[in-house]
Amino acid sequence: MVSVVSISVYQAARQRFQQKVVFITGAAHGMGRAHALAFAREGARLVICDACRQYESVPYPLATPEELAALAGEIEGMGNAVIAAQCDVTDLAAMQALAERARQELGPIDIVIANAGIYSFAPSWEMSEQQWDETLNVDLKGVWITCKVSIPHMLPRKSGKIICISSTAGVKGVHSLSHYVAAKHGVLGLVKTLAIELAPYNINVNAICPTSVDTDMCKNQAIYDAFAGGPGQLATYEHMLELTNQINLFPDRDLLPPQAISEVVLWLASDEARHLTGSAIPVDAGYLTR
Ligand SMILES: NC(=O)c1ccc[n+]([C@@H]2O[C@H](COP(=O)([O-])OP(=O)(O)OC[C@H]3O[C@@H](n4cnc5c(N)ncnc54)[C@H](O)[C@@H]3O)[C@@H](O)[C@H]2O)c1
Numbered sequence: 001m002v003s004v005v006s007i008s009v010y011q012a013a014r015q016r017f018q019q020k021v022v023f024i025t026g027a028a029h030g031m032g033r034a035h036a037l038a039f040a041r042e043g044a045r046l047v048i049c050d051a052c053r054q055y056e057s058v059p060y061p062l063a064t065p066e067e068l069a070a071l072a073g074e075i076e077g078m079g080n081a082v083i084a085a086q087c088d089v090t091d092l093a094a095m096q097a098l099a100e101r102a103r104q105e106l107g108p109i110d111i112v113i114a115n116a117g118i119y120s121f122a123p124s125w126e127m128s129e130q131q132w133d134e135t136l137n138v139d140l141k142g143v144w145i146t147c148k149v150s151i152p153h154m155l156p157r158k159s160g161k162i163i164c165i166s167s168t169a170g171v172k173g174v175h176s177l178s179h180y181v182a183a184k185h186g187v188l189g190l191v192k193t194l195a196i197e198l199a200p201y202n203i204n205v206n207a208i209c210p211t212s213v214d215t216d217m218c219k220n221q222a223i224y225d226a227f228a229g230g231p232g233q234l235a236t237y238e239h240m241l242e243l244t245n246q247i248n249l250f251p252d253r254d255l256l257p258p259q260a261i262s263e264v265v266l267w268l269a270s271d272e273a274r275h276l277t278g279s280a281i282p283v284d285a286g287y288l289t290r
Pocket of ligand 1: 050062165
């Protein structure tokens, strides 16, 4: 029989984020969606934003307004407060307005997950200026803007958690992804600097570097070809899985489930990770060891 004590310990463990205000970008789809649901299950109040637009150069589907609305409905159905906004992380004024709306309707932001990201593919010398600018804007400037609008909520209370989603591409080079690799390396530099600036305010700033994860970002012909050595390889999904399992140390993990990243996001946002700041946590099945 399960004892009353063990039930209450379990419930306490499940309520790590009761009433915390959690701001997640790129939340309508993929990993952001998994993070939002994971925080909701633990009692958080959520501010979810997504641009819900398709970039011409991005060869896989990004989120739609319907997905954003459906996620908000799911969170409300779980009994949690939620603000869902179609908002572009590269638009400073819109992001400032959203953060202010969050403060008024839910209270100041406690935890921010800078998750929105895109990529497109081309060898560096064939990449268009538009591809470069779009990816750098969303994946690096967007992370800075997300932090910039959230930090003023944290400073006066000397409390806050900032988690920025980088990538194993934040540490290694990847064929046909020079813009993405540059942006994700940049995110790690931003995280280290924010950690220095914000430690006196008791604010933790960390990054996560996932290996390949099972989202639309990793399920398209262009990424299969990039894994195989560049455009025109006509690689298959199975081929990409085989290569993924070769570069990861665990040979049988395939693409990681988005929830595997959520578990680390929630841990970093919890009190258990209070002594970590400025770090880049690989959730990489061992990929970065070689
Ligand atoms: N999937 C992977 O294998 C993988 C691996 C390492 C890191 N990452 C990173 O994880 C994060 C999430 O990726 P994912 O796999 O869930 O991808 P995804 O494409 O499923 O989700 C990204 C989300 O960001 C949104 N978005 C795009 N541009 C935006 C903008 N300007 N403003 C607001 N929202 C915007 C999209 O609509 C989408 O909902 C990204 O930063 C990505 O670079 C992904």
